[in-house]
Amino acid sequence: RGPNASRHRFGCRIICRLLEHTAFDGPTVDLVDEIITEVKEISRHVFGHHVIRSILEHGLSRQRVEIARVLHSDLQRLVRNRNASYVIEAVLTHGSAEGQQIICNALFKIPV
Numbered sequence: 001r002g003p004n005a006s007r008h009r010f011g012c013r014i015i016c017r018l019l020e021h022t023a024f025d026g027p028t029v030d031l032v033d034e035i036i037t038e039v040k041e042i043s044r045h046v047f048g049h050h051v052i053r054s055i056l057e058h059g060l061s062r063q064r065v066e067i068a069r070v071l072h073s074d075l076q077r078l079v080r081n082r083n084a085s086y087v088i089e090a091v092l093t094h095g096s097a098e099g100q101q102i103i104c105n106a107l108f109k110i111p112v
Helices: 002-006 011-022 026-036 039-043 048-058 061-072 082-094 097-109
Strands: none
Touching: 002 011, 002 026, 002 039, 002 048, 011 026, 011 048, 026 039, 026 048, 026 061, 039 048, 039 061, 039 082, 048 061, 048 082, 061 082, 061 097, 082 097
16 A cells, blocks of 8 residues: 555655654554555656655665665666656665665766
8 A cells, every 4th residue: 555655645745754753663664665666666756756755864774775776777767757856866865875876876877
């Protein structure tokens, strides 16, 4: 249900508030892990990208790195998407050092 709620007008806001207040609680961690399974699709969504950005700001370090690893595989497409570009910015701003390195390395390999 997490990925669907992430794409919902009000569901995305609820998930963001959960992350702000209970990011390290078991049920929230499980919810975020479920959302990360569809991180590429959710990153491109008009409401979903807010959830991914919130995970990058408040989530566990392993979740932040996992998001960077998944996004890295389709970075060329994602940087051209308006919503996903905000997520890439959040990786570089709030992500862990390892996640930032993954994205930076991939960005330098993209042909202009």
